[in-house]
Amino acid sequence: xxxAIQGGNASFxxxxxxxxxxxxxxxxxPELICCNTFKExxxxxxxxxxxxxxxxxxxxxxxxILGNYKLLQQYHxxxxxxxxxxxxxxxxxxPGQKIDDIHxxxxxxxxxxxxxxxxxQYPNIRHEEAADxxxxxxDIRLGNQIGIAAIASRIAAEDYQLHILAxxxxxxxxxxxxxxxxxxxxxxxxxxxxxxxxxxxxxTGSLSKVLSMFNEFEVNLTKIxxxxxxxxxxxxxxxxDCDWKDYADYKESIRKIRTMVSDLKILGEYKKGEIYNxx
Numbered sequence: 001x002x003x004a005i006q007g008g009n010a011s012f013x014x015x016x017x018x019x020x021x022x023x024x025x026x027x028x029x030p031e032l033i034c035c036n037t038f039k040e041x042x043x044x045x046x047x048x049x050x051x052x053x054x055x056x057x058x059x060x061x062x063x064x065i066l067g068n069y070k071l072l073q074q075y076h077x078x079x080x081x082x083x084x085x086x087x088x089x090x091x092x093x094x095p096g097q098k099i100d101d102i103h104x105x106x107x108x109x110x111x112x113x114x115x116x117x118x119x120x121q122y123p124n125i126r127h128e129e130a131a132d133x134x135x136x137x138x139d140i141r142l143g144n145q146i147g148i149a150a151i152a153s154r155i156a157a158e159d160y161q162l163h164i165l166a167x168x169x170x171x172x173x174x175x176x177x178x179x180x181x182x183x184x185x186x187x188x189x190x191x192x193x194x195x196x197x198x199x200x201x202x203x204t205g206s207l208s209k210v211l212s213m214f215n216e217f218e219v220n221l222t223k224i225x226x227x228x229x230x231x232x233x234x235x236x237x238x239x240x241d242c243d244w245k246d247y248a249d250y251k252e253s254i255r256k257i258r259t260m261v262s263d264l265k266i267l268g269e270y271k272k273g274e275i276y277n278x279x
Contacts, residue, residue, distance in 0.1 A: 001025070004033040004041045004050035010156035011134040012085060012278060016179040017054045019276045020083045036131070038068055042075040045182060053077070053182040059087075060176045062110055064225050069239055072197070072267055079195050079268025081181035084275040089115055089170040092137060092162040093149040099165050104128050106136040107151035115151055118169045125149075137162055154279045176275070180268070191269035193222075193243045194250070198261035202234040210260055217253035219244045237263075243272065 003021070005013035014032060021027045033050050035041045044050040055071075058064045072079075089111055093102060105112070105119060106128040112119070119125065130136045136150035141160040149165060150156070157164050180195075200206045214221055223241040244250040258264050 001027060001030045001052070002033055002050045003030045004035055004044035004053040006035050006038050006041050006056070007132040008034045008135050008138060010137065010153060010159045011132050012087060012153060012177060013054050013056065013179070014134070015153060015155055015278050016056075016083050016085045016177075016276075019085070019274075020054070020081060020179075020181055021052075023274065024081065038065075038071055042071050042077065042182075045077055045184065046075055048184075051183070052080075055180045055182055056177055057180050058178045058223075059110070060174065061114065061172060066225075066227060069225060069227055072239075073237065073265075077182045077184060078186045079180045079270055080183045080187035080189075081270045082178060082193075082273030083181070084176050084178050084273055086275065086277045087114070087170060087175045087177055088153065088168055088278045089133075089151050090154050090157060090164045091115075091118070091149050091151055091166040091169055092140075092157040092164050094140060094144065094146060095161070095163040097146070097149075097163065097165070099149075101147060102149045102165070103147045105149045105151060106130050106139075108133050108136075111151045114171055114175060115169045117171045118166060134159075178273070181270075186268070187270050189271055191247065192272045193241065194269045195267040196240045196242070196254075196264065197237055197267055198240075198257070198264040199229065199235065199237050200261055206260075207238070210257055213256050213260065214242065214253055217244075217249040217256075218246070219250050219253050239267075 007013045021030045033044050041053050045053040104126045109129045111133050133152040134156040137152040137156040137160045219242050221242050225239040226236040229235045
């Protein structure tokens with residue numbers, strides 16, 4: 001089993017993958033295909049080089065990752081699951097060093113922003129952006145870099161034999177990232193939730209009519225995300241997450257809504273995801 005992710009070993013995509021596939025397939029650590037970009041993740045999956053993919057879709061601080069919604073529209077893949085991961089960030093460096101020995105802290109720009117409370121106590125330490133949290137830790141080990149610290153997960157510190165200088169340094173202790181699990185075929189499990197997309201023309205009441213139809217069939221909308229349609233001013237593609245009390249009612253609502261919108265796609269029907277701490 002091969003899983004494509006953006007980032008490297010011990011990244012938060014990797015951690016989310018470990019939790020999901022251990023819980024659902026009994027595989028503690030599937031083989032990873034590590035990609036530099038999210039587009040490459042989709043390419044690995046759709047060409048059959050990967051069996052599955054993990055895709056960050058939103059963060060409770062940074063919001064939705066809009067580019068990944070566009071990729072879900074572009075590529076014909078299926079959302080088969082989800083997982084929420086509480087992001088716990090640690091400061092780490094080569095063994096034998098203390099915070100006072102550090103002149104540079106390196107990590108993904110969002111991780112740096114999310115640790116401002118601690119970092120502001122050390123104004124002489126320079127902040128350096130990197131493509132991935134875990135790769136920042138890896139580079140310290142591979143380059144034997146003295147005086148440089150990384151902000152990453154505890155798993156990154158363990159995998160790259162780094163010493164944790166400070167743990168749990170994220171400003172917001174309720175910082176969660178939601179990941180989709182993708183495959184080329186739909187899930188065969190009994191679904192509890194769905195992600196849909198459709199397009200609407202800029203007409204008075206068009207969206208409210210769709211929302212009313214969901215309400216009529218007691219379909220609960222847990223998220224609505226809109227993206228502008230390129231080349232169509234004032235028109236949008238809507239992405240909706242929903243769950244339901246009765247699957248038959250949900251299916252009937254979809255049948256009715258198809259007559260009210262254009263290009264309706266069921267991007268995935270899947271079980272509700274569990275919430276985990278990233279150690």
